Amino acid sequence: MSSDQLPGLDLDRLRDRLDQEVPGLVQGPLQGRHIEGGRSNLTYDITDGTSRWVVRRPPLGHVLATAHDMKREHRVIEALHPTTVPVPKPLLLCEDEEVVGAPFYVMEFVAGTPYRTAEELAPLGPERTRAAVFSLVDTLVDLHAVDPDAVGLGDFGRPDGFLDRQLRRWGKQLDASRNRDLAGIDELHAALGRALPVSPAPTVIHGDYRLDNVLLGEDDRIKAVLDWEMSTLGDPLTDLGLLVMYSVRLELPDSPISTTASAVGHPSPQELIERYAERSGRDVSAVSWYTAFAWFKLAVILEGIHYRYTLGQTVGSGFDRIGELVPVFIEHGLTTLQEG
Structure with missing residues (x-):
């Protein structure tokens, strides 16, 4: 695919910058394609016919700098690459907007x-x-x-008051998308606020950790964790809560929200919690709060999508x-919090 057919990425300009910054890396003319997936940033698969690379850039048009910070995303994978966390090797950061x-x-x-649905997992077997x-x-x-200070990420976020800020942030997101009555959502938000747990020591967190944000190898082990745009320093149990939420089977036929939880052999939420607790040594007694918070966040995200759909701003099947x-x-959020 030629550069004039690849929205958001001029391959000739990209080649020139790579030749300047990483001489000898590219051996021939570049071709590329846009990779579907990811929350919002654009991802491209690029090749010179011999080697392949991946390019990440913000969405086309107006973007929020804090939500699409390429320097920040590059920084976290560069810091984690020497550790046991599998991430792709970063090769170049370009902050010059004139290039692409x-x-x-x-x-x-x-x-x-990447496995995004139970149907995709089925051929693997239980x-x-x-x-x-x-x-x-x-x-x-x-x-x-990972010790954030040891890898140069000691200032990667503001862990003090992290959960309180998160709860307020998602409450504001909800208020920005309100155009109908939603029974129970204010009750859930308030109940989460009343039961705010004491966070363990902060760690680097991914922010959107689930099976379809990793690449699995043929040995069924993770080869790379992708999509670090939500990462920060904060409460590690927020990552666990989200993972647990995504492992709950939703008996919703024809749901536009795909999960892998119904795949035969998929561990139960409790099995995931127990494995994390055993391997990390962390106290997970408050995991119900974190899982309920994940349900709340996803409810707010979905309501935002629904709100944009009602305004005619979102087009596509399933919306x-x-x-x-x-x-x-x-x-689910209310039930999870009450059971905890």
């Missing part, structure tokens, strides 16, 4: 498979599915074991059914 129209970075291409999901937990334990899912997530 926005800051970007280049990293090595890692061969592996035993391999179980091993893959447990590998996800083990890699999360490795991430949370018309997002709104009916929000009460399901609210109910």
Whole structure:
């Protein structure tokens, strides 16, 4: 694909910058394609016919700098690459917006498979599915074991008051998307605030840790953790709570929200919690709060999508059914908090 067919990435300009900064890396004309997936930043698969790389840049058009900070994303994978946490090797950070129209970075291409649905996991069979999901937990334990100061990430976030800030932030997100009554959501938000746990020592957290944000190798082990745009220093149990939430089976036929939890062999939420606790040595007695918070966050995200859909700003299949899912997530959040 030529550069004029690749929105957001001029391959000729990219080649010139790579030749300047990493001479000898590129051996021939570049071709590329846009990779689907990821929360919002654009990802491209680039090749010179011999080697392959991945380029990340912010979305086209107006973006929030804090949400699409290429320097920050590059910084965390550069810091983690020498550790046991599997991340692609970063090769170049370019903050000069004249090159492709926005800051970007280049990293090595890692061969592996992302699994986004139970149907995609099915060919692995129960035993391999179980091993893959447990590998996800083990890699999360490795991430949370990294000493932020030792890898140069001691100032990567503001862990003091982290949970309180998160709760307020998502409450504001909810207020920005309100155009209908949602039974129970204010109750859930208030209950989370009343039961705020005391955070353990801060760690580097991923922020959106789940199976479809990693690449699995043929040995069912994780080859790379991707999509670090939500990462910061904070409470590690927020990552665990999100992972637990995504491991709950939602009996919703034809749901536009895909999860892998219904795959045969997928460990139960309790098995994931126990494995994390055993391997990390952390106290996970408050995990119900973190899981309920994850349900609340996803309810807010889905309501935002529904709100944009009602305004005609979101086009595509499945968006018309997002709104009916929000009460399901609210109910799960309330139930989880009460059971905890």
